[in-house]
Amino acid sequence: MTKAVVLLSGGLDSTTTLAIAQAEGYEPYALSFRYGQRHRQEFACAVRVAEAMEVAEHRVIEIDLRQFGGSALTGDSAVPKDRKPTRQENDIPVTYVPARNTIFLSFALAWAEVLAAGDIFIGVNVLDYSGYPDCRPEYIAAYEHMANLATKAGVTGHRPLRIRTPLIRLSKAQIIGKGTKLGVDYALTSSCYDPESDGRPCHGCEACRLRAKGFAEAGIADPLLAGPR
């Protein structure tokens, strides 16, 4: 089987991405991060998802992005709970974490190189998160180009590395539909940016609202809301 590194947060998108990588026949090496995020619940979900979906290996990287600050997700300001996503003056959501995807992909790149894996999967999406600079197709293309120059592939010239983004142009409803067909158990996943102390979703943040809207549009009941597990 061909190895692939899959970035796994434990959320709906990355879990669906993992299922897609498996359906394409890849042997997935899942990579998760504890980076000081508010939503630690998500990390517990990553562990459950990796186990349930029987990845080849699950590695967890500890990095503290709180020390740089600059994001509501790492505690610099409150996670917005209103209807309209809160934006910074430059129209970037306050939940944007500076260079986070670049840091995550760079660790994935190191692991892919050591594993001799030719593919890195990341569940970025341009529709729901249009304000995040590091979710756009042009960013991913530039990262892929850089990654091929950064590593042995850039010297030997064979077997280029690909950054795979199977969700990038899908709506949340399409993502949920696709994952459901692939047998993803969304009860294992978590989307909330600011969960209650018992781990239940807040239902108010942008991530909760996008998830609810996606399940509604897909005509599927969110199993996470079916009751405690």
Add this chain to the structure above:
Amino acid sequence: MTKAVVLLSGGLDSTTTLAIAQAEGYEPYALSFRYGQRHRQEFACAVRVAEAMEVAEHRVIEIDLRQFGGSALTGDSAVPKDRKPTRQENDIPVTYVPARNTIFLSFALAWAEVLAAGDIFIGVNVLDYSGYPDCRPEYIAAYEHMANLATKAGVTGHRPLRIRTPLIRLSKAQIIGKGTKLGVDYALTSSCYDPESDGRPCHGCEACRLRAKGFAEAGIADPLLAGPR
């Protein structure tokens, strides 16, 4: 003063790079990593250099690249001590650490974005380390392009970020000559990949040999060898 993030390992090259950034009028924010390298002496030097050169701030990131392996520098194999640099079959030195510069630059990018710094300085050099894919000018250019798409600059379009590599085409002798003119105290720096337990350089590894050759060609005595400090 204009802020710049400077990657500082405590070695000869990054210390010279810091001096150049200061000479150009930047207020330097130094960033160092403990990544599981054998040569921890170098890290102690980074602390001394940052203090002696009065940087605006010195941050240290703890990441463990040993968990990925794949390099003599993080303990996967012995650091070569022979005359000819040991290469892997693809002609990359065994001291190459997979994706290391990409990971370092990505943390620098996060900090630069939060600081609103427009420049990141890195002391890569293409002559001495021609086998390292992530020291080549085409890699740096690709990283800079990616970095501008990854961050707010990519959305707002103003004040692009630059990856500055003032040493990239200089010989070791030229680097030492330049640093000496700028008043760098090379006694504070360390280059050895595999120092003795008391911190003294091994004199056998490629980094020691490059340093010795550079000082000899520059006609300058290496102050590190003048005796214990």
